[in-house]
Amino acid sequence: LEQREKYKAVVSTQSTGETLVEAFNIALTRKDMITLKDLTWLNDEVINFYFNLLMERSKKVEPTIHIFNTFFYPRLLKVGHQGLARWTRRVDLFAVDLIMIPIHLGMHWCLAVIDMRAKTVTYYDSLLGDNHQCTTALRDYIAAEHLAKKKTPLDLKEWKCVIRKDLPEQLNGCDCGVFTCKYAEYISQDKPFDFDQSDMPYFRRRMIWEIVNKTLL
Numbered sequence: 210l211e212q213r214e215k216y217k218a219v220v221s222t223q224s225t226g227e228t229l230v231e232a233f234n235i236a237l238t239r240k241d242m243i244t245l246k247d248l249t250w251l252n253d254e255v256i257n258f259y260f261n262l263l264m265e266r267s268k269k270v271e272p273t274i275h276i277f278n279t280f281f282y283p284r285l286l287k288v289g290h291q292g293l294a295r296w297t298r299r300v301d302l303f304a305v306d307l308i309m310i311p312i313h314l315g316m317h318w319c320l321a322v323i324d325m326r327a328k329t330v331t332y333y334d335s336l337l338g339d340n341h342q343c344t345t346a347l348r349d350y351i352a353a354e355h356l357a358k359k360k361t362p363l364d365l366k367e368w369k370c371v372i373r374k375d376l377p378e379q380l381n382g383c384d385c386g387v388f389t390c391k392y393a394e395y396i397s398q399d400k401p402f403d404f405d406q407s408d409m410p411y412f413r414r415r416m417i418w419e420i421v422n423k424t425l426l
Contacts, residue, residue, distance in 0.1 A: 212414040219243070219417050230421050233261040237420065244386075245413045245420075251318065251386025253279045256311050258420055259390050263309065263397045266425050272306035272326075274397055279311045282321070285346055290353035302354055309393050312343060318389040321347055322396055331371040335379035335388035344370035380406040387412050394425070 219229065225240035241254045260276040267274035277296065284293060302308060308323040312332075320333040321343055330344045330351070348368055355363040379388050387409050395402055404412070419425050 212418045215414070215418045215421060219245070219421070230258075230423065232423050233258060233265075235261070242417065242420070245417050247410055247413060248381070248383050250316075250383055251390070253313070255416075255420070256318065256386055256390060259416060260309060260311060260393060262419060262423070262425050263393055267397060270398075272397070272399060273304075274307045274309060275300055275302060275305045277308065277310045279313055281310055282312050282343070282346075285350055286342075290350050290357070293350075294357070297354065297358075301358065302351070303359065307396065309397070310347070311389055311393075312340070314340075318385040319343075320389045320392045322393075323347055323351060328368045329371055330368065331373055333373050333376060333389070333392045335376065335385050335392075337374055337376065337378060339372050341370065341372070344372065377402050377405050384409045387416070390416065 219239065219242045225243065226238055228236045228238050229242055230237045235254055235258050237254055237258055241252055244250060244252045244255055257278045260278070264274050264276045281293070281296065303325060306324070306326050308325070310321045310323075312319040312321050317334075317336065319335070319338070319340065322331050322333070323329075324331065330348045332340050332344050334340065348365065348370055351368075352363040352365055355361065376392070377388065379385055384406070391404060391412055392402070415426060
């Protein structure tokens with residue numbers, strides 16, 4: 210009931226410019242939060258905020274997580290590892306279990322996860338699409354990061370690129386961002402996926418509550 214009330218309070222007003230919540234150097238306005246309304250595309254700010262909540266939780270429970278924001282992947286394609294050196298100045302990627310990257314393909318959100326334990330780069334697309342360019346680019350990024358930070362080459366023969374197909378599948382044109390966030394949320398707890406399209410309205414209400422309260426349920 211509390212989630213429903215919070216949902217109504219956030220999405221049922223026309224005043225869109227006010228800041229509703231601020232953390233992780235991200236200020237979410239009502240306009241941002243309204244993208245969590247049913248049948249609406251999520252925007253960068255909401256996804257970046259939610260992924261930061263996942264990383265914050267991982268400071269207390271395993272697995273440990275590092276997240277890159279939605280601007281990382283297009284930057285990687287444009288400038289390569291060398292142009293991203295400052296992104297990991299204060300973090301050792303090889304000391305965490307999982308690295309999560311939201312991937313924006315113009316009109317569609319997907320997820321990429323680098324699992325340092327399993328030595329895999331896995332791509333999650335709720336429309337079950339392929340993106341070998343993404344998995345290869347991220348594998349090569351990790352190899353370059355290892356060479357830069359550890360001063361030794363990474364044995365890429367031990368690494369696998371995976372396009373997951375056994376996924377909860379999106380059945381409309383607007384819930385890709387929620388699927389991306391929920392894939393990440395389940396993976397962040399090493400939980401098997403047990404949701405489907407019918408859970409999306411509930412997940413939207415729940416995400417509004419979690420974001421406004423800056424805590425994951």
